[in-house]
Amino acid sequence: MILETNKKNKKNKKNKLLEDTRIYGLRTITSFPDIYSETELGLIKENHYVHEKGKVTNVSWAVETVLKEGLDGRRKRLLNGDREDPEFVACAAETIDIIERFADKYADAITRSDFAEKGASLSRSIRTGARTMSEALQIFRILHFAIWCTDCYHNTVGRFDQWLLPFYRHDIENGIENRESALELIEDFFISFNWDSDLYYSLAWGDNGQSLVLGGMLPDGSNGVNELTVLALTAAKEIRVIDSKINLRVSRDTPSELYEIGTELTRIGLGFPQYSNDDVVIPCLEHWGYKTEDARNYAIAACWEFIVPEAAMDILNINGLSLAEVVRNTIVGHLEESCDMNTLLAFVKESVREKALELTSVVKNLHLEPSPLLSVLMRDCLEKGRDMSRGLEYNNFGLHGTGISCGADQLAAVENLVYNSGTVEKKRLLRAKESDFAGDSDLQWLLRNKAPKMGRDERADQLGDTLLGYFADSLDNLRNERGGVWRAGTGSAMYYVRHSRQLPATADGRGAGEYLPANFSPSLFLTNSGPLSVLLGFSPKSLLRASNGGPMTLEIHDTVFNDEANCLKDTQAKES
Numbered sequence: 001m002i003l004e005t006n007k008k009n010k011k012n013k014k015n016k017l018l019e020d021t022r023i024y025g026l027r028t029i030t031s032f033p034d035i036y037s038e039t040e041l042g043l044i045k046e047n048h049y050v051h052e053k054g055k056v057t058n059v060s061w062a063v064e065t066v067l068k069e070g071l072d073g074r075r076k077r078l079l080n081g082d083r084e085d086p087e088f089v090a091c092a093a094e095t096i097d098i099i100e101r102f103a104d105k106y107a108d109a110i111t112r113s114d115f116a117e118k119g120a121s122l123s124r125s126i127r128t129g130a131r132t133m134s135e136a137l138q139i140f141r142i143l144h145f146a147i148w149c150t151d152c153y154h155n156t157v158g159r160f161d162q163w164l165l166p167f168y169r170h171d172i173e174n175g176i177e178n179r180e181s182a183l184e185l186i187e188d189f190f191i192s193f194n195w196d197s198d199l200y201y202s203l204a205w206g207d208n209g210q211s212l213v214l215g216g217m218l219p220d221g222s223n224g225v226n227e228l229t230v231l232a233l234t235a236a237k238e239i240r241v242i243d244s245k246i247n248l249r250v251s252r253d254t255p256s257e258l259y260e261i262g263t264e265l266t267r268i269g270l271g272f273p274q275y276s277n278d279d280v281v282i283p284c285l286e287h288w289g290y291k292t293e294d295a296r297n298y299a300i301a302a303c304w305e306f307i308v309p310e311a312a313m314d315i316l317n318i319n320g321l322s323l324a325e326v327v328r329n330t331i332v333g334h335l336e337e338s339c340d341m342n343t344l345l346a347f348v349k350e351s352v353r354e355k356a357l358e359l360t361s362v363v364k365n366l367h368l369e370p371s372p373l374l375s376v377l378m379r380d381c382l383e384k385g386r387d388m389s390r391g392l393e394y395n396n397f398g399l400h401g402t403g404i405s406c407g408a409d410q411l412a413a414v415e416n417l418v419y420n421s422g423t424v425e426k427k428r429l430l431r432a433k434e435s436d437f438a439g440d441s442d443l444q445w446l447l448r449n450k451a452p453k454m455g456r457d458e459r460a461d462q463l464g465d466t467l468l469g470y471f472a473d474s475l476d477n478l479r480n481e482r483g484g485v486w487r488a489g490t491g492s493a494m495y496y497v498r499h500s501r502q503l504p505a506t507a508d509g510r511g512a513g514e515y516l517p518a519n520f521s522p523s524l525f526l527t528n529s530g531p532l533s534v535l536l537g538f539s540p541k542s543l544l545r546a547s548n549g550g551p552m553t554l555e556i557h558d559t560v561f562n563d564e565a566n567c568l569k570d571t572q573a574k575e576s
Contacts, residue, residue, distance in 0.1 A: 022134060022185055023192045024106050024122070025141045032149055035369060048367035051318055056368055056389050058154040058316065060299040060309035061377035064163040066143070067136045070129035071096045074376050081383035088387045091372040099373070100126055103142050132176055136167040137189045143377065148196060150373050154302035157193075157212040157244050158309055161228035168228055179231070186235040193243040209245070209302025215258065216249025217278050219293035224249075225258060233261045233273070240268060247300040248273040260568055267561040274304060274551060281306050284547035288396060288485050304491060304519075305398060305549035310379040313388050315366075316398030316487065316548055319359050320495030323467055324403025324516055326351050327410045328506045332433065335426050341415045348411070349470045356474035359399060360486055395482035398548040401471045402492040402499050403516040405454045405523050408464035409508035413451035415459070429507060436505045436512040447509030448525040455522035455537035456529035465540030472545035489548025490520035520550040531556070 036044065044050060066074065075096050083089050103126040111119030121135055122142075130136035147155050171177035177185065193210050214232055218224045236246055248262050262273045278296075285295035285306065294308045301307045305316040330344070330351045338344040368389040375381040375388040417424040428443065437444040452460040468490065475486040492499075496516045504512045509525060517524055522534055531554055538552050560566060 021188045021191065023137060023141050023188045024110065025138075025145045025192065025195075027145065027148070027196050032151060034151070044367055048365045049363050050367050051315055053151070053153070054367055054369055055151050055153070056313070056371035056374055057152045058156070058301045058305070058307065059152075059312065059314075059374060059378070059388075060156050060158045060307050061374060062310040062379055063140065063158050064166075065310075065379075066377050067130045067139055067163065067167075070125065070127045070139075071100055071376075072127045073129060074382060077382035078376075078385070082385045084385040085387065086385075088370070088372065088375070089385050091370070091387075092376050092382065095372045095376055099142070099146055102146065106142070130167060131170070133164065133167045133171045133182060133185060134177075136164060137185065141189070141192055145196070146373060150371060152371070152374060154209045156299060156301060156307070157210055158299045159213045159216070159224070159297070161214050161226055161232055162218070162224055165226055165228050183231055183235055183238075186231055187239050190235055190239055190241065190244055194241050210243045211247055211300045211302055212244040213247045213249060213299045214273070215254070216276075216298075217251065217282065217296045219297045221296065223253065225254070229258070230261065233265065236270070236272075237261075237265055237268065240270065242270060245271075246273040247276060247304075249276050249278055251278040263561075263567040266556075267558075267567055269558070274300070276300065276304075276306070280543050281547050284544050287545055288487055290394060294394075301549070303493060303549065304551045305489070306547065308394055311392050312394040312396070313392040314394055314396045314398065314484070314487075316396075316489075317400060317491070317493050318363060318397045320400040320402050320492065320499065321352075321355055321359055321471070322402050322495070322499040322503065322516075323352070323471065324406035324410070324506060325499060325503050326355050327407035327467070328433070328503065331410060331414060331507055332430060335414065335418075335430060341411075341419050344414065345411070345466065348467070349473070352467075352470040353474040356399065356471070356478075356486075360397075360475070360478055360480070363397065364481060366481065391482050395480070395484035396487055397480050397484060398487040398489055399475065400489055400491045400493060400495055400548070400550070401468065401546070402495045403503075404464055404468060404490055405521060406506055406508055406510060406516050407467050408454040408460050409451065409523050410506050411463045411467070412453070412457065412460035413447050413507050413509075415463075416452055417446070433505045433507060437509075444509045444511070447507060449509075449527070451508065453508075453523050453526045453529070455526055455534040461537040461540070464537070465542050468540055468546050469542040472542055476545075487548040488546040490543075490546060490550030491548065492516070492519045492550070518553065520552045 041054070075093065078089060078092050104123055107119040107123040110122065122138055125131065125135040126139055126142060130139050144155060168182060171182065212232070214229045215225045233246070246265070248258070250258070262275070265273055281298060282295045285298060285308070286292060290308055294311060297309060298306045299309050301316060307314060307316065327348055330348045334344060334347040338347065370387045370389050372387060378388050378392065380392065381388050414429070418426060418429060424443065428440070432440045432443050454460040454464045472488045475488050478486045480486060496518045500515045501513055503516070508523060515524065520538055522529070522537070534554065535552065
């Protein structure tokens with residue numbers, strides 16, 4: 001049932017329970033006021049760096065701990081902790097009171113509708129913790145809903161099959177749920193993410209960045225795939241909604257059966273699961289200084305950045321560096337004086353470093369709004385009496401690297417056509433780029449169609465690895481003002497559009513203003529290649545130092561999945 005408030009009578013609100021769901025909580029207020037006016041925010045921006053809206057967002061809270069101990073347990077941590085910031089302590093305590101009263105309103109409405117046991121369960125569990133699957137999912141819904149109300153517009157779900165597992169096993173062992181009823185409950189839970197689809201604008205209706213993670217390594221190093229992993233994938237397949245967006249953590253030890261289930265979802269056309277490789281991500285997080293147990297416990301942000309639950313106040317999309325532009329400008333400025341490829345690459349490396357220093361130096365005096373609710377749900381904030389907006393154990397910033405394939409392809413074209421074969425003179429290439437290939441369409445065709453391309457040609461793949469390595473090098477040993485590191489990545493978010501519009505013609509044959517490929521993807525001019533070649537080409541060793549996030553997107557024609565057998569791994573073909 002969905003709890004809905006009748007807003008016609010504001011003095012005596014009546015609640016209506018709609019049928020056919022076991023999860024409660026529906027937003028009826030369409031907007032929430034900011035704590036700052038536009039004038040106040042403008043004054044803040046005069047002396048501070050404000051990222052996006054200046055909100056604490058894109059974090060993953062301590063779901064399992066909070067569900068087990070309830071809000072009264074969080075209150076005890078607060079009252080028994082230090083009082084570093086008395087104002088925060090007062091705000092956190094008030095926030096806990098408000099959330100409990102908010103839950104009580106739902107509990108009262110449920111009780112009045114002849115569901116007294118469920119009403120009492122909600123009032124009790126929000127305070128003392130969940131005992132069952134139903135209670136755990138209901139508490140999560142209430143808290144998730146409340147987080148939205150604080151304008152945390154990237155509101156992640158975390159490692160769903162891990163934090164729910166103890167409650168699922170308890171219910172199965174005690175006969176409270178069976179597999180079928182548990183599946184139905186999970187489906188109700190997933191559907192609840194789509195009740196608030198207007199909270200965050202996205203190109204795809206319902207894609208609100210509510211990312212959910214399944215599978216992967218556990219903090220102790222064991223395999224986290226369990227019965228809930230499969231149930232969650234099954235639920236997503238049956239209900240066919242975009243949110244919550246599933247991310248499947250995989251590794252060299254992942255059984256093929258899990259890929260087969262994931263491929264069934266791909267076949268439907270939902271655009272997920274997204275896959276993340278533990279064999280790459282975990283070592284990279286460790287490289288950046290995350291403790292091994294925290295690195296192994298990573299979750300996924302609203303898009304695809306890797307975040308550490310409970311202890312991280314990371315901002316992982318704070319800016320974007322256009323690798324395509326850096327390479328383009330280096331060729332324009334230094335090609336004539338570079339006698340060979342090694343000389344040109346040295347200039348590229350220095351240019352990447354200079355651009356990285358320019359972008360990172362801008363982020364000074366960072367401003368984040370206080371976030372007492374999320375602080376209540378994170379590790380250490382209550383014990384220290386300190387709002388998470390001031391920093392947590394990890395305070396790292398992420399810098400996207402856009403247009404890597406464009407950058408690599410430019411370098412490969414210069415090496416192949418200028419230095420190796422001598423087919424193209426330096427002055428001709430520079431003149432064509434400055435004129436946007438006016439009067440030299442033959443050269444543009446040559447660069448687009450005959451020059452090496454990352455994802456097809458080995459040398460271009462190597463140059464892509466080199467370029468990404470330069471980007472990682474440029475951020476190594478840099479510290480932000482909060483003592484955190486700068487994380488290099490291959491994502492683009494919205495930057496691939498912004499960077500494309502201002503970028504003149506490039507040495508891969510791309511015309512001025514033409515779009516760059518999004519994220520970690522091959523050139524839009526790539527031909528005569530296939531998925532395996534692309535995946536191999538975009539698997540550079542430098543990813544072990546540059547995995548802030550960046551999806552490789554492959555668009556596959558739906559005829560590939562005409563036959564259900566095509567979703568299975570063909571081991572016989574592999575052996576032959």
